[in-house]
Amino acid sequence: MTSTTTGHQGHHLEHLLIAMLNDASTDAQGATLWIVDENLAPAQLQAIHPRANLLAITNRFEVGEALRAAGQQVLVNDFDFAALPVTSVARIVYRVSKERALVHHCINEGYKLLAPGGSLNLLGHKDDGIKTHGKNGEQLFRSKAQLQKHGIAYCTTLRKFSQLANANPEWLDSKDYPRLRPCQVGALEFISKPGVFGWNKIDHGSELLAREARQVLHGRAALGSVLDLGCGYGYLLLVTADLPFAKRSATDNNAVAVLAATTSFAKQQLSVGVTLDDCGEHLQERFDVILCNPPFHQGFSTSNALAEKFLTEIRRLLSDKGIALLVVNQFIPVEKVAAEHFQNISTLCLQDGFKVVQLS
Numbered sequence: 226m227t228s229t230t231t232g233h234q235g236h237h238l239e240h241l242l243i244a245m246l247n248d249a250s251t252d253a254q255g256a257t258l259w260i261v262d263e264n265l266a267p268a269q270l271q272a273i274h275p276r277a278n279l280l281a282i283t284n285r286f287e288v289g290e291a292l293r294a295a296g297q298q299v300l301v302n303d304f305d306f307a308a309l310p311v312t313s314v315a316r317i318v319y320r321v322s323k324e325r326a327l328v329h330h331c332i333n334e335g336y337k338l339l340a341p342g343g344s345l346n347l348l349g350h351k352d353d354g355i356k357t358h359g360k361n362g363e364q365l366f367r368s369k370a371q372l373q374k375h376g377i378a379y380c381t382t383l384r385k386f387s388q389l390a391n392a393n394p395e396w397l398d399s400k401d402y403p404r405l406r407p408c409q410v411g412a413l414e415f416i417s418k419p420g421v422f423g424w425n426k427i428d429h430g431s432e433l434l435a436r437e438a439r440q441v442l443h444g445r446a447a448l449g450s451v452l453d454l455g456c457g458y459g460y461l462l463l464v465t466a467d468l469p470f471a472k473r474s475a476t477d478n479n480a481v482a483v484l485a486a487t488t489s490f491a492k493q494q495l496s497v498g499v500t501l502d503d504c505g506e507h508l509q510e511r512f513d514v515i516l517c518n519p520p521f522h523q524g525f526s527t528s529n530a531l532a533e534k535f536l537t538e539i540r541r542l543l544s545d546k547g548i549a550l551l552v553v554n555q556f557i558p559v560e561k562v563a564a565e566h567f568q569n570i571s572t573l574c575l576q577d578g579f580k581v582v583q584l585s
């Protein structure tokens with residue numbers, strides 16, 4: 226498990242990351258590329274000083290927005306490095322992701338991008354597998370990884386020597402990270418890939434949410450419009466495709482989820498407007514039904530701000546007579562935050578550690 230960025234643990238790592246990114250000593254040799262995924266909060270991005278030779282790449286919409294607002298150059302996509310010329314980069318700084326296939330993809334792509342003499346700095350904690358990533362990288366870089374400990378944070382540095390010395394690179398197994406894959410679970414067919422939440426599975430909470438939505442909406446003549454807020458590969462709208470919604474929309478902050486959902490809907494010939502956004506904050510219309518399996522499952526205290534943001538947006542996006550259905554872990558007191566925004570809050574089901582809550 227990756228440590229949170231909010232506790233004492235995350236502190237050392239953030240300081241190290243910020244110090245490395247603000248170090249312009251290699252700028253004369255070329256660009257520093259910063260690979261950023263979900264594990265840094267947007268507020269912490271402000272400590273990084275933008276400069277011409279620092280470029281970021283992220284798959285998260287709000288990270289891209291925050292960096293752009295700070296004047297930072299940033300690419301937002303599913304870690305597609307194709308726009309960057311090979312051997313153009315002097316240094317890469319990467320706080321490793323949770324998903325191994327993604328880490329391997331970034332190490333492989335990083336190797337291609339680095340100029341001879343350039344270095345890849347992998348940052349993380351012991352339990353992020355940082356030492357293993359360094360060891361694996363040694364095969365490709367054919368050089369010894371240098372491990373440094375800074376408090377509880379680690380940095381493994383891999384240096385790329387002359388390209389000629391490694392004519393047949395031993396690429397790390399990235400499971401072909403960029404490839405979208407057809408998936409089937411029971412009768413449900415969808416398109417997904419690593420990087421998407423529970424990418425080749427059906428989340429049990431989402432399953433309960435879909436079941437409850439069916440019951441609540443059963444018998445209604447007109448269902449109006451529906452929004453899946455935080456859509457992942459699109460499960461909730463795929464599994465309710467038979468319900469007579471007049472219009473369907475889905476949104477997620479993760480570029481890879483938007484890609485998978487768009488492809489899944491197209492494959493099923495289901496017309497859905499899909500947007501990359503932070504909690505749907507750029508959506509202008511209102512919806513009669515909002516379905517949401519929000520991302521604040523693991524520990525409410527650390528994600529209180531996120532819960533607040535989701536509930537504020539759900540209120541704004543819900544039509545006057547609309548209903549929102551959420552599924553959360555049973556121990557999450559979502560009703561407390563919801564009470565500030567909604568008059569009617571009811572628990573529709575408590576099962577298997579989940580609860581489905583209706584808000585209007």
Ligand SMILES: C[S@@+](CC[C@H](N)C(=O)[O-])C[C@H]1O[C@@H](n2cnc3c(N)ncnc32)[C@H](O)[C@@H]1O
Binds near residue numbers: 287423431482518
């Ligand atoms: C628990 S998953 C549910 C995915 C999908 N609805 C399902 O049922 O399989 C939560 C989703 O919320 C997305 N998410 C996280 N933060 C978000 C944000 N700020 N705005 C929009 N979506 C977000 C995640 O990328 C993830 O796809």
